[in-house]
Structure formats: structure tokens, C-alpha cells
Amino acid sequence: MERREAAMTAGAGDARAPKLPLDEAARAVAARLAAAGFETYFAGGCVRDSELGLPVKDYDIATAARPEDVKAVFPKARGVGEAFGVMLVRHGGHTFEVATFREDGPYHDGRRPSEVRFSTAQRDAERRDFTINGLFAVPATGEVIDFVKGRTDIAARRIRAIGDPHARIREDRLRMLRAAKFAARLGFEIEPTTFEAIKAHAGELASVSPERVGGELRTMLADPNRARAAELIERLGLERAIFGEASPADRSLPMGFSRLSAVEIGSSDGRQRGGWTTALAAWWLDRTSGGANIGRIEAATALVRRALVLSNDETDGFRSALVIRLELLGGALAARHALRVRAIAKAGFDAALALVWAENPRFGAELGSIADRELPSRSLPEPILDGAALIAAGHRPGPEFKDWLAAALDAQIEGSVSTLDEALWLVERLRGGGPRR
Numbered sequence: 001m002e003r004r005e006a007a008m009t010a011g012a013g014d015a016r017a018p019k020l021p022l023d024e025a026a027r028a029v030a031a032r033l034a035a036a037g038f039e040t041y042f043a044g045g046c047v048r049d050s051e052l053g054l055p056v057k058d059y060d061i062a063t064a065a066r067p068e069d070v071k072a073v074f075p076k077a078r079g080v081g082e083a084f085g086v087m088l089v090r091h092g093g094h095t096f097e098v099a100t101f102r103e104d105g106p107y108h109d110g111r112r113p114s115e116v117r118f119s120t121a122q123r124d125a126e127r128r129d130f131t132i133n134g135l136f137a138v139p140a141t142g143e144v145i146d147f148v149k150g151r152t153d154i155a156a157r158r159i160r161a162i163g164d165p166h167a168r169i170r171e172d173r174l175r176m177l178r179a180a181k182f183a184a185r186l187g188f189e190i191e192p193t194t195f196e197a198i199k200a201h202a203g204e205l206a207s208v209s210p211e212r213v214g215g216e217l218r219t220m221l222a223d224p225n226r227a228r229a230a231e232l233i234e235r236l237g238l239e240r241a242i243f244g245e246a247s248p249a250d251r252s253l254p255m256g257f258s259r260l261s262a263v264e265i266g267s268s269d270g271r272q273r274g275g276w277t278t279a280l281a282a283w284w285l286d287r288t289s290g291g292a293n294i295g296r297i298e299a300a301t302a303l304v305r306r307a308l309v310l311s312n313d314e315t316d317g318f319r320s321a322l323v324i325r326l327e328l329l330g331g332a333l334a335a336r337h338a339l340r341v342r343a344i345a346k347a348g349f350d351a352a353l354a355l356v357w358a359e360n361p362r363f364g365a366e367l368g369s370i371a372d373r374e375l376p377s378r379s380l381p382e383p384i385l386d387g388a389a390l391i392a393a394g395h396r397p398g399p400e401f402k403d404w405l406a407a408a409l410d411a412q413i414e415g416s417v418s419t420l421d422e423a424l425w426l427v428e429r430l431r432g433g434g435p436r437r
Contacts (some may be wrong), residue, residue, distance in 0.1 A: 002255055004262060004289070007079045011132040012221070015413045018093075019092060019093030019094075020092030020093060020094070020290050021092075021216075022056070022057075022058075022059065022094055023056065023059070024335065025091050025092030025093065025094045025096075026042065026046075026059035026061065026094070026096060026139065027072075027139045027140065028064075028092060029061060029089050029091050029096050029098070030042065030061055030139035030140075031139065031140065032073055032074070032149075033063050033070070033073055033098070034062070034139075034140070035066050036065070036069070036072075036073050038063050038064045038065035038069060039063065039064040039101075039121060040061060040062070040063040040064070040065070041061070041062050041063070041121065041136035041137060041138060041139065042060070042061060042062075042132075042136065042137045042138075042277065043060045043062035043099070043124075043130070043135075044058055044059065044060050044103065044133050045058075045060070045064075045133060046059045046060060046137075047135040047136060047137045048132045048133060048135060048150070048154065050137065050142075050172075051135070051144065051151065051154050052154065052186065054403065057094055058096075059100065060096070060097050060099065061089075061099070061139075061152060062096065062098075062099050062100075062101055062121065062124055063097055063098060063100060063101065063138060063384055064100070064101055064120075064121075065098070065100060066085065066100050066118060066131070066335070067087050067100065070087045070089065070098050070100075071087070072089075074098075075202065076088045076090065077089045077090075077098070080097075081093055081186060083100050083116070084099070084102065085102050085116065085118060086098070086099045087099075087101030089101055094138055100118050101118060101119050101121050101123065101124040102116045102117060102118050102119055102123070102127070102320075103116070103117050103119040103123040103124065103127050103254065103357075103385050104116055104117075104122055104171070105238055105279075108347075110331070114198075117227060119293060121136060121145065122147045125145075125147040125148050125162075126147065126148060127162075128164060128181065129168055129172070129175045129178065130150075130155055130159050130160060130161055130162065130175075130178075130182065130194075130209060130309055131149055131150040131152075131155075131162055131388070132150050132153055132159065132160075132188075132367065133146045133150070133182075134148040134162050135148075135150045135151065144219075144328075145163065145231070148162050150281065152190075152265050153272045156187045156191070157186070157187065157189065158188055158189050159179050159183050159188050159189070159190045159191065159194060160190075160191045160193075160194055160369055161175075161179075161193075161194045161197070165170050165194045165197035165198070165199050166200070166269055169173070169197055169198065169201045169204075170201075170350040173201065173204045173205055173208050174200045174205075174208050174212050174213070174216065176201060176202065176204075176205055176238055177205065177208075177217075177220075177233070178192065178215065178216060179185070179198060179232075179236075179320075180220070180229055180232035180236060180238065180254040181216060181229060181235050183228075183229075183267070184207050184220065184224055184225040184226070184228040184229035185220075185229075187225070187228075187303065188231070190236075191427055193224070193397055195236070198238070199236055199237055200234045202237035202238050202240070204313045205235075205238050205240075205241040205244075206240065206241045208241070208310055210306070210307055210309045211309045213241060213242065213307070213308060214307075214308035214309050214310070217242065217280070217308055218276050218277070221276040221279040221280055222275065222276040222279070224433060226260060226279050226283075227248060227257040227260040227261040230257055230260055230283050231256070235325065240276055241307070242304070242307055242308065243284070243287065243307070244303050244307065245301065245314075250420045255302050256286065257283070257286050258286065258358070258359075259282040259283075259285050259286050259290075259355065259359055260279060260282045260283045260286055260358075260398060261358075262357075262358035262359075262361075263278060263279060263282040263354050263357075264354050264357070264358075265278045265279050265351075268347075271350045271378075272349050272351070273351050273353075273354040274321055274348065274351030275317065276315050276348070277310070277314050277318040277321070278318075278321050278351045278354060278355065280304065280318055281318050281321045281322050281351075281355060281375055282355055282358055284304075284322075285322075285355065285359075290359065292322055292325075292326060293326070294323070294326070296320045297319060297326070297349075298319075299317055300321040300322075301315060301322075302312060304318060304405075305318075306361065306363065306387075308429050316347070316348070317348060317351065318430050320346070320347060320348030320351070320352070321348050321351040321352045321354075322352070322355070322356055323348075323352075324346055324348050324349055324351075324352035325355045325356055326342070327343060327352075328343075328352060328353065328356050328367055331357065332369070332434075333367055333370050336414075337413065338410035338414050339410075339412040340370070340374055341374055341375050341413050342380070342382065342410075342413075344375040344378060345369045345375060345378060345379060345380045347377060349371070350378070353367060353368055353427065357434045358390050380409070381409075381412060381413065383408065383412065384408065384412050384417065384418070384419065384420055385404075385405060385408040385409075385417075385420060385423035385424070385427070386405065386424050387405065388425075389420060389423075389424070390404065390405075390427065393424050393427075396428070403430070404427045407426060407427075407430060408426055408427065409425040411426055
């Protein structure tokens with residue numbers, strides 16, 4: 001009792017404390033719960049990744065302590081799902097989810113249980129999705145507690161549902177997509193019973209909210225193993241919920257996903273090659289065998305925006321990469337100098353170039369060399385002539401301003417205009433008149 005009271009009265013605020021390493025802070029939180037007399041473990045992904053020798057990016061803590069007990073040990077803890085036994089504890093500059101051991105009641109919406117019952121560590125492990133995510137570890141020693149044979153499946157490099165895979169899928173249909181994500185990311189196989197259960201329920205993924213499906217796709221397509229994820233999604237029959245239609249063919253790596261396998265995303269060498277939406281564009285091109293035109297691009301943009309709840313920026317990234325790719329394949333950089341520069345300066349150019357390179361590395365490298373020579377900054381020069389200068393020169397604003405400013409900037413890019421007076425002379429020539437005085 002004295003030990004529990006001491007732990008409960010220990011200061012829980014760490015606002016002025018120095019930031020601790022993540023693992024050290026997590027162990028400290030777990031130690032205080034254990035010191036208060038509560039069985040406490042690290043749980044789920046952090047144990048899995050530690051077993052695999054992967055970096056642990058966050059720690060979830062599972063405990064026999066109920067929310068009111070957690071609050072007593074950590075007075076500043078916040079409830080984010082107290083009905084489900086989940087509290088947030090801040091310590092050492094990090095925030096941890098502390099969840100009470102529980103077992104779930106019936107699932108009525110294919111996402112969350114209608115009720116939970118606080119229970120034991122074993123029952124808590126058995127309610128989880130896959131065996132590799134059902135592991136616990138003793139924070140102080142690292143000893144692994146395995147109620148579901150997760151270590152066996154890690155050693156065999158397989159994804160296996162805990163218990164009946166049909167029941168796990170009915171509880172939360174997003175688990176079908178998560179199986180593909182874990183298998184791709186870890187280089188595992190989905191064991192046959194789980195695989196066949198996912199195929200049997202694949203059409204039900206359409207009932208999952210687009211926000212949740214989009215969230216998983218963001219993670220999967222940002223991962224280096226994105227092509228493997230796409231392959232599994234299509235083999236499992238889950239792609240209809242993403243693209244509105246089944247896979248056009250029975251495809252497998254590497255040829256079926258050549259663009260998605262090869263495309264580079266992210267930033268390197270100062271080039272913005274786009275994010276996961278560039279990978280999504282590459283996947284869509286693989287599905288259409290590269291047969292994109294403006295009409296199909298617009299239809300695809302509308303479809304994936306709705307299906308995955310894309311933001312405006314994500315929508316623009318997907319669309320612009322495809323549209324500019326089409327322009328590059330159509331010879332946009334073979335035009336005169338000013339038009340080449342304008343094409344290179346478009347937002348999404350380097351993402352589109354990444355798509356071209358993934359399809360044809362030699363042609364992509366050639367276009368990249370042209371772009372780096374013509375406009376290494378990927379930004380247009382500051383215009384010498386603007387609307388204010390036209391008005392100051394006596395011109396009344398009108399629709400022709402846009403054409404005049406574009407012509408002046410083109411001339412500036414090509415070097416025939418270098419001063420404001422020269423730009424104004426150009427405008428007068430376009431008007432068919434002489435210089436204004």
C-alpha cells in the first residue's frame with residue numbers, strides 16, 4: 001500500500017523536465033504503473049518491431065490499471081476513450097497511449113465494439129487483429145509475453161489473424177487493407193486461411209469510410225514497398241473500393257507494376273517529386289497501361305478524390321503529375337525556349353518527370369537534363385512588366401492585359417526584353433501603335 005500511495009502522489013507534470021529518449025520515457029511511465037501495483041506491458045507494434053530489429057517509433061502501454069487508476073497515478077492524464085479504457089499520459093516530452101486490458105463486445109458497425117469489458121492481458125491479446133500485433137513485453141526486462149503465437153509467425157514471416165479470420169474481418173473490415181500493409185512493409189506473406197478470408201470479404205471494404213481507407217493508402221504508398229502493397233491489394237480483390245473497379249488483369253510483380261515499382265517520390269537533390277499521390281498516379285497508369293488522356297485523367301481525379309477523401313493539395317498533386325506527364329510525352333520541351341521554361345516551372349513538373357522516368361529512364365533523363373539546363377530553379381523570373389506598370393503607362397485595364405503580360409514575360413525569358421521600356425515598346429507593337437509619351 002505504501003508503494004502504491006508513493007507512486008500515486010509522485011509528481012506527474014513534466015512541463016519543465018528535460019526531454020527523455022522515447023524508450024526511456026515509455027519505461028518510466030510503465031514503471032510508475034507497475035510500482036502502483038498494476039500489471040503493465042508494452043503492447044502491439046512496438047513489441048513486433050523490436051522483435052524484428054526495426055526502429056520503434058512509438059510505444060503503446062497496456063495495463064490492468066483502469067482509467068481512474070491511471071488518473072490517480074498521473075493526475076494530468078487525459079481521457080481520449082475512457083469508455084474503451086484509453087488514456088493519454090505525457091512524460092519526458094512524449095505522449096503515450098495507456099489502455100486498460102479489455103475484451104470487446106459485439107461489433108455492429110464494422111469498426112468498433114458496441115461495448116468493452118475490462119479484462120486480462122490474455123483476453124486483450126486475443127481481441128487484436130494479427131498475431132504479430134498481439135505481443136506484450138515486460139518494460140523493465142524486455143521479456144516477451146506471447147498468448148497468440150505471434151513470435152512463431154514473426155519467425156515464419158507471415159501475417160495471420162488471431163482466431164477466426166472471418167470474425168476479425170467482420171469486427172473491422174479495414175483489417176483487410178492492414179493485412180496487405182503489414183505484409184508489404186515487413187516482406188511477409190499472408191497465411192492462406194487469412195488470405196482466403198480477405199478475398200471472401202473483399203467487397204465489404206467499400207463499406208469502410210473513405211477517410212479510413214485513404215489513411216491506410218497514404219501510409220502504404222509512401223512506403224518503399226508500395227508496389228508489393230498494390231500487388232497484394234489487387235490479388236486480394238480490394239482495389240474496387242479504391243478505383244471503383246476490379247483489377248483489369250491478373251498481374252504480378254514486377255511487370256504488372258513497372259511504373260509503381262520504379263517511380264521515385266519525395267524530395268532529393270532539391271527536386272520535389274511529389275508524395276504518395278505521385279505513387280497513386282503511377283499505380284493508376286499501370287492499371288491503364290499508360291493509356292491516359294485528359295478525359296480519363298479528369299475522371300480518375302474525381303474518382304480518387306471521392307474514394308480516398310483527398311485534400312485540395314493532394315488532388316492537385318495527383319492531377320498535375322498526370323497532366324504534365326501527358327504534355328511531356330507530347331513534346332512540351334521541344335517547343336521554343338519560353339514555352340519550355342513555362343512548362344518546367346509548372347507546379348508538379350518534377351513529379352510528372354518522375355512518372356516519365358519510371359516509364360522510360362533514358363527519355364526521363366534526357367528531359368531532366370533539359371530542365372536542369374533551362375530552369376534549374378524551377379521558378380519563373382520576376383516579371384519586368386506588371387499590371388501596375390501598364391496602368392502607369394496609360395493603358396486601361398482589360399482582358400488584353402493578360403496576353404500582353406504573357407508576351408512580355410516570354411520575351412524576357414528569351415532575352416529580347418530586359419528593361420521596362422523595352423517591355424512597354426513590345427506592348428505598343430502588339431497594340432499596333434507607336435510608343436506612348
